[in-house]
Amino acid sequence: MDKTAVFIDNGYLKKVQDEMKIRVDYEKFSNEIVGNGDGRFRTYVYDCPPFQSNPPTPEEIKRKSGFDKFKYNITRLPRFEFRTGRLQQLRDDHGNVIQKSDGTPMLKQKGIDMALGIDVTKLSATKQIQKIIIVAGDSDFIPAIIAAKQEGILVTLYYSAGTFLHDSLYEVCDDRVIITNELMSKCIRAFPQ
Template sequence: MSKGKEFVKDTIVTAILVDGGFYRRRAYARLGDKSPKERADELESYCKRHLNEKIYGIQTSHRLYRIFYYDCLPVSKNIYNPLTKKQVDLSKTDTYKWATEFFDFLKEKRKFALRYGQLAEGQAHYSLTEKTFKKLCNGTIKFEDLEEKDCILQIEQKGVDMRIGLDIASLAYKKQVDQIVLISGDSDFVSAAKLARREGIDFILDPLGAPVKPDLFEHIDGLRTCDSNFKISDKK
């Protein structure tokens, strides 16, 4: 048996960390629109596919430590839409209802831990979509041609990346797991990935088929996406 094969443990304890906003956007674009329950079941099934892995050609046994899911609760405030010139009660929207139900289904799942950041409600605003803005600039459409779908709500997340980074550090320092799988496309986790590797953690990145920046790619132990549907080119 080679030295590499001798290194493989009989059972690898794996924690899976999911950047929720990133997963939901990517899944919607690649796997289509689904009900809250369907999306929650899909996420659970997808995460567990990471537990079926071969290392050095050896089928490895994984034990799931926990699936950590990071996201922000939906906003329930009233906000003015300058295009329709109306106040919108966000708590009555389909988006609010879908997200609330989705989180409730995740809470019911075994081995799931939800970590909430916050949405910057005070900075929430409506803005034109990028496609619509370009059409206005090149004269393809006029301002009076704008429709409600051309205006989208923009709310920035706060605290999600910080919570992911803290959990990576805690898992690594306390030696609670052998492997961390991070489902995200964010390069802000370079420091956390480096720390985990220094502590002997096998750090796997799953960008769901999205491009990975070189500075993050340099500091991971493996790159793995478990569904070929995510690997469809982003080019139109």
């Protein structure tokens, strides 16, 4: 039975890949973390397109093109869905854009956690799944995890010891698995995704 759904916050997984200097094949990664005992219902990948100034710089155009190619390739994998959020510039109390030390604007993802929470809640409430695997580090969708658990869904968190992990997310999940170099090495991407 295909009763396990995988939810990937791609901003988080990109940090894990950068930390380990490994690029994974998302289909291999999803199948590896689901394992042989459970079937994979579907994998949901959540990400935002990169920031584009007006007009965009050549580097921003290149990053956007890479994002579009990644999204295109993910959506063509079997049983994969791609959910897109947006980036918002952070502003101070006076409405001025807050900038990093290099002069680029500070940005925050918007819509990703809400989309992930809605998908978790909907699939759980309609009994389409029995188990959830989450690859993430922040706590914004904890209410959705709690709702899923109340529906009898088992929730497993995959996380990296080297990247940020919110304590509340760790505590609310039923099981926790550290993403190791060994796991990532089993899923190395053979060509760009």
